[in-house]
Amino acid sequence: MPSFTCTASSCHPIWCSSAGKGGPDLNKQRLPNVEINGGSKRYWAWSSETLSHVSGVATLSSATSVAQNEYIAKQQLRQNIPTKKQFVDSHRQGVIIEGGVGYRQTVVIRSYEVGPDKTATVESILNLLQETALNHVWMSGLLSNGFGATHGMMKNNLIWVVSRMHVKVDHYPIWGEVVEIDTWVGASGKNGMRRDWLIRGQASGIVFAKATSTWVMMNQQTRRLSKMPKEVRAELAPWFIEKKAIQEDDPEKIVKLDNKATYVNSDLKPKRGDLDMNHHVNNVKYVGWMLETIPEDFLETHHLSSIILEYRRECGSSDIVQSLCQPDDDGILTDGIQHDNQVTNLISGFPLASEILRGNGLLGSVSLMPLRYTHLLQLNGESQKEEILRGRTTWKKKIISLSFQPN
Amino acid sequence: MPSFTCTASSCHPIWCSSAGKGGPDLNKQRLPNVEINGGSKRYWAWSSETLSHVSGVATLSSATSVAQNEYIAKQQLRQNIPTKKQFVDSHRQGVIIEGGVGYRQTVVIRSYEVGPDKTATVESILNLLQETALNHVWMSGLLSNGFGATHGMMKNNLIWVVSRMHVKVDHYPIWGEVVEIDTWVGASGKNGMRRDWLIRGQASGIVFAKATSTWVMMNQQTRRLSKMPKEVRAELAPWFIEKKAIQEDDPEKIVKLDNKATYVNSDLKPKRGDLDMNHHVNNVKYVGWMLETIPEDFLETHHLSSIILEYRRECGSSDIVQSLCQPDDDGILTDGIQHDNQVTNLISGFPLASEILRGNGLLGSVSLMPLRYTHLLQLNGESQKEEILRGRTTWKKKIISLSFQPN
Numbered sequence: 110m111p112s113f114t115c116t117a118s119s120c121h122p123i124w125c126s127s128a129g130k131g132g133p134d135l136n137k138q139r140l141p142n143v144e145i146n147g148g149s150k151r152y153w154a155w156s157s158e159t160l161s162h163v164s165g166v167a168t169l170s171s172a173t174s175v176a177q178n179e180y181i182a183k184q185q186l187r188q189n190i191p192t193k194k195q196f197v198d199s200h201r202q203g204v205i206i207e208g209g210v211g212y213r214q215t216v217v218i219r220s221y222e223v224g225p226d227k228t229a230t231v232e233s234i235l236n237l238l239q240e241t242a243l244n245h246v247w248m249s250g251l252l253s254n255g256f257g258a259t260h261g262m263m264k265n266n267l268i269w270v271v272s273r274m275h276v277k278v279d280h281y282p283i284w285g286e287v288v289e290i291d292t293w294v295g296a297s298g299k300n301g302m303r304r305d306w307l308i309r310g311q312a313s314g315i316v317f318a319k320a321t322s323t324w325v326m327m328n329q330q331t332r333r334l335s336k337m338p339k340e341v342r343a344e345l346a347p348w349f350i351e352k353k354a355i356q357e358d359d360p361e362k363i364v365k366l367d368n369k370a371t372y373v374n375s376d377l378k379p380k381r382g383d384l385d386m387n388h389h390v391n392n393v394k395y396v397g398w399m400l401e402t403i404p405e406d407f408l409e410t411h412h413l414s415s416i417i418l419e420y421r422r423e424c425g426s427s428d429i430v431q432s433l434c435q436p437d438d439d440g441i442l443t444d445g446i447q448h449d450n451q452v453t454n455l456i457s458g459f460p461l462a463s464e465i466l467r468g469n470g471l472l473g474s475v476s477l478m479p480l481r482y483t484h485l486l487q488l489n490g491e492s493q494k495e496e497i498l499r500g501r502t503t504w505k506k507k508i509i510s511l512s513f514q515p516n
Numbered sequence: 517m518p519s520f521t522c523t524a525s526s527c528h529p530i531w532c533s534s535a536g537k538g539g540p541d542l543n544k545q546r547l548p549n550v551e552i553n554g555g556s557k558r559y560w561a562w563s564s565e566t567l568s569h570v571s572g573v574a575t576l577s578s579a580t581s582v583a584q585n586e587y588i589a590k591q592q593l594r595q596n597i598p599t600k601k602q603f604v605d606s607h608r609q610g611v612i613i614e615g616g617v618g619y620r621q622t623v624v625i626r627s628y629e630v631g632p633d634k635t636a637t638v639e640s641i642l643n644l645l646q647e648t649a650l651n652h653v654w655m656s657g658l659l660s661n662g663f664g665a666t667h668g669m670m671k672n673n674l675i676w677v678v679s680r681m682h683v684k685v686d687h688y689p690i691w692g693e694v695v696e697i698d699t700w701v702g703a704s705g706k707n708g709m710r711r712d713w714l715i716r717g718q719a720s721g722i723v724f725a726k727a728t729s730t731w732v733m734m735n736q737q738t739r740r741l742s743k744m745p746k747e748v749r750a751e752l753a754p755w756f757i758e759k760k761a762i763q764e765d766d767p768e769k770i771v772k773l774d775n776k777a778t779y780v781n782s783d784l785k786p787k788r789g790d791l792d793m794n795h796h797v798n799n800v801k802y803v804g805w806m807l808e809t810i811p812e813d814f815l816e817t818h819h820l821s822s823i824i825l826e827y828r829r830e831c832g833s834s835d836i837v838q839s840l841c842q843p844d845d846d847g848i849l850t851d852g853i854q855h856d857n858q859v860t861n862l863i864s865g866f867p868l869a870s871e872i873l874r875g876n877g878l879l880g881s882v883s884l885m886p887l888r889y890t891h892l893l894q895l896n897g898e899s900q901k902e903e904i905l906r907g908r909t910t911w912k913k914k915i916i917s918l919s920f921q922p923n
Contacts, residue, residue, distance in 0.1 A: 184634070188692035189719070200609070200624050200694050217607050220650050220663070221643045221800070225791050227591070232789060236628045243627050247692070256627070285595035285654070287607050312596070381815060382639060382804055384632050393628070397789055408788060 194250040201244050210348045211293035212245035215311060218282045228281035231400070231413050232393045235276070238306050238320055239392070241290045251344065261341040267326045269302075270334075274418045275355060276320040280310075281412065287311040295349045300337045301325045302345065305354035319354040363419055363499040366485040370433035374402045375489055377430040390424050399484045399500050402434040407504075411480070415503035421496040424488060430497065431489040437481040480504045601657040608651050617755045618700035619652035622718060625689045635688035638807070638820050639800045642683070645713050645727055646799070648697045658751065668748040674733045676709075677741075681825045682762060683727040687717075688819065694718040702756045707744045708732045709752065712761035726761040770826055770906040773892040777840035781809045782896055784837040797831050806891045806907050809841040814911075818887070822910035828903040831895060837904065838896040844888040887911045 196205045202215040222233035246252045246259075253263045262268065282288050289309050297303040301323055308318040326335045337345070383394040396416065400408065424430055484500035603612045609622040629640035653659045653666075660670045669675065689695050696716050704710040708730055715725040733742045744752070790801040803823065807815065831837055891907035 184690055187690055187717070187719070189694075190692065200622060202607070202609070215607060219643070219647045221646055221798070224789075230789065236626070239628055240626045283591055283594055285597065287596075310594070312594070380804070380808060381812065382631075382637065382808075391628070397787070401787060401789075405788065 190247060190252050191250045195248045198244070198248060201247070203241075203244050203248060205248060206291065207293055207350060207352070210350055211291060212241065212248055213289055213291045214241045214244055216241075216288050216290060218284055218286045218288065220284055223284045227284050229283070231276075231278070231416065232396060234278065234281075234308070234318060235393045235396060237290060237308075238276070238292075241292050241306065242304060245292050245294075249348075259341065259344050261338065261344045262326070265335075265338050265341065266329050267335055267338070267341065268329050269324050270327045271420055272301075272323050272325060273420070274320065274322040275357065275360075275415070276318060277355060277415045278318040278413060280315065280317045282308070282310065282317055288317060293348075293350055293352060294345070295351060295353070296346075297323050300335075302349075303353075305352070307354050321353065321355045321357065360417075361501070363417065363501050364483060365496070365499060366433040366435050366483055368433070370435045370485070372402045372404070372434040374398070374432040374434075377432055377489075379424070379426050379428070379430075384426055390426070390428075395486055395498060398430060398432045398486060399434070399502070402432040402484070403482060403502075407480075411504040411506055413502055414505045415501075417501040419499045421498055424497055429489040431487050431494065433485040433487070435483045437483055597654060597659050598657045602655045605651070605655060608654070610648075610651050610655060612655060613698065614700055614757060614759070617757055618698060619648065619655055620696055620698045621648045621651055623648075623695050623697060625691055625693050625695065627691055630691045634691050636690070638683075638685070638823065639804060641685065641688075641715070641725060642800045642803060644697060644715075645683070645699075648699045648713065649711060652699050652701075656755075666748065666751050668745065668751045669733065672742075672745050672748065673736050674742055674745070674748065675736050676731050677734045678827055679708075679730050679732060680827070681727065681729040682764065682767075682822070683725060684762060684822045685725040685820060687722065687724045689715070689717065689724055695724060700755075700757055700759060701752070702758060702760070703753075704730050707742075709756075710760075712759070714761050728760065728762045728764065767824075768908070770824065770908050771890060772903070772906060773840040773842050773890055775840070777842045777892070779809045779811070779841040781805070781839040781841075784839055784896075786831070786833050786835070786837075791833055797833070797835075797837075802893055802905060805837060805839045805893060806841070806909070809839040809891070810889060810909075814887075818911040818913055820909055821912045822908075824908040826906045828905055831904055836896040838894050838901065840892040840894070842890045844890055 194205075196209075197203070204213050205211065206213045216237060218229050218233075222229050222236075224230045243252075243257060246257050249259075251259045253260055257269055258267065287310070289311050291307045291309075293305055295303045295305070302325075304322045304324065306318075306320040307316065309316050326337055326341070327333065328335050377398050379390045379394065383390050385391045395418070400413070481504070482502045484498075484502065486497040486500070487494040488497060601612075604610070611620050612618065613620045623644060625636050625640075629636050629643075631637045650664060653664050656666075658666045660667055664676055665674065694717075696718050698714045698716075700712055702710045702712070709732075711729045711731065713725075713727040714723065716723050733744055733748070734740065735742050784805050786797045786801065790797050792798045802825070807820070888911070889909045891905075891909065893904040893907070894901040895904060
């Protein structure tokens with residue numbers, strides 16, 4: 110039975126933007142064998158919760174440590190993380206696929222996961238990608254009591270950090286719809302890993318969305334990127350497959366916006382509910398900040414069809430964030446034809462009832478011009494503005510669906 | 517086979533606070549047979565999406581209407597709402613219980629549903645209550661293509677409005693834990709309905725949370741509260757049972773706060789992601805606004821153990837909301853003993869690892885004093901401030917769990 114490792118998709122950032130926290134400057138080190146997309150020098154890191162607990166325990170009294178160990182042991186009992194590879198998980202509605210290395214989960218789109226148009230929100234889709242990635246590791250039998258690190262990684266004090274994510278949505282699932290989410294992993298250079306996803310309607314088999322992401326490893330203490338140790342490679346390699354959800358032969362570089370950007374939202378503050386288990390701002394919140402900066406009337410009349418995120422650094426609960434956003438005029442039409450197959454996809458896009466009710470009718474709501482925006486999230490510090498992420502979103506106008514046949 | 521009706525737990529507010537929208541003043545009418553908790557004259561309304569669509573269609577051209585009908589028909593195919601009562605739903609992991617009238621759903625707590633302490637957030641629990649309520653109606657075979665209204669209600673142009681909700685949480689489920697959520701309905705006076713819930717750990721059988729809510733009917737067009745028509749009573753009555761999740765013989769009245777409240781948060785604005793299918797602010801967002809007004813250090817060291825919400829009116833996307841919050845000094849201890857069994861519950865409460873790491877240790881984190889807060893959300897209008905909801909929250913200090921045995 111091959112052993113397994115994997116990524117968590119959105120959990121545990123381990124470093125924070127606050128200068129006072131004293132993490133080493135990652136600009137000072139480069140690993141020639143680590144595949145870095147878009148020239149990123151910094152990454153968003155998600156650690157194992159267990160690791161951060163263990164590192165904290167050294168400073169505690171032994172009585173507290175005993176109580177904490179007991180608490181962790183009880184948590185593990187309640188979580189019931191498998192210690193052996195599982196092929197079926199009836200609670201999660203998950204099965205191992207792809208000859209034993211991929212994972213498929215059946216999910217019903219819930220009432221609170223949809224927006225005003227009854228379709229799943231982008232944030233809900235990102236949440237489901239995270240959930241299925243973690244459940245893939247869960248099934249492997251090698252998940253430590255954290256968020257995606259294997260036993261080999263724990264032993265080497267390593268955590269996963271994501272450097273890039275690309276999600277393409279052709280159709281949005283609607284409330285009550287049953288979808289299947291497949292996920293699998295592959296090699297990315299000598300030291301990285303790729304995780305892909307495919308979301309399909311269960312009844313129709315129609316592909317709703319595809320996604321790919323790139324991950325590297327980082328030492329939790331030193332905050333330095335790490336080569337993949339042999340024992341971790343031995344865990345990972347048997348699970349790697351070549352299959353790709355999205356072909357990206359030559360990913361476009363995302364330019365860095367400056368303060369001349371068309372839309373700027375400068376006073377974004379994390380709230381209590383935006384923080385994840387490491388008291389850092391959750392991945393999905395970043396996307397919310399990106400999208401909120403786009404004008405409301407555009408969001409009401411367009412569907413997001415593609416989002417690319419290049420992570421640079423994380424932000425904590427006390428940071429103030431600035432979201433910049435710039436429409437790409439040159440993205441019209443050419444993007445749809447050359448890169449994203451938008452023209453085909455548009456014909457089968459889903460309309461909003463509100464679009465119809467507004468009286469736009471069939472002709473009024475038909476448009477074949479996707480639009481693109483470039484995004485930048487950065488820390489709104491007094492002295493300097495450090496990049497959190499660069500992003501690119503591609504949109505299509507909501508149109509009446511006449512060709513889509515769900516059954 | 518008995519026919520069925522039910523409530524949606526958090527979906528479709530149909531009126532809005534904006535004076536310009538011209539809804540009739542609900543203060544002008546009272547229904548003597550409608551059970552009104554806490555003297556509320558206004559309610560938060562959740563309508564069937566189909567109803568609002570149908571009412572809009574009359575103004576459209578026939579071509580658009582045909583396209584819309586086709587779209588709705590396709591949505592229905594994709595949603596696959598049952599037309600007959602179902603006893604088992606394998607996708608939703610739901611079964612009919614309580615002699616054929618209750619519903620139980622098995623749910624795994626997802627990675628993004630937990631907060632920094634790895635336990636489910638209050639917001640996630642409220643979302644799951646909504647989801648299971650809707651799935652209960654889904655199973656009945658009588659759900660119209662909307663959010664909880666039966667065919668009889670649709671025919672009479674009626675929607676459900678919730679007047680009150682009370683949720684008690686003894687233990688918070690953790691990431692990956694499998695829970696069972698039971699829900700059922702009962703009569704509330706001659707014209708109202710009660711919906712209750714019970715959340716248990718599947719492995720342990722331990723009760724995590726209980727909840728109850730009260731609902732009445734409203735005419736969607738006139739915005740007036742309605743008696744329950746005979747045909748709707750005929751649908752509903754066979755599903756009513758007497759069982760109560762929470763005994764509330766004499767619910768306390770929640771006083772209305774004024775501007776002298778200790779904590780005031782005056783500039784709360786809904787964001788795109790906070791809006792539900794009717795472009796109104798989602799129920800759960802209200803709770804977020806209530807809790808955000810409590811000081812951060814209190815939230816970090818306390819668990820919410822009870823929340824009572826009395827809905828007065830809804831707010832829309834353009835409203836600005838004020839959240840007021842006042843600690844109840846007289847709620848200490850007596851509330852725990854007399855009303856909520858807090859003293860017993862506290863012993864088995866879950867600690868936060870951060871509490872331990874902070875060096876408070878066993879003794880430092882033990883406290884048996886629950887605290888209560890009174891809340892008010894109101895529209896922050898220029899001329900007057902209209903109530904959205906009154907609330908009460910009860911809290912217990914996070915302590916080390918030594919007595920809780922999950923297995």
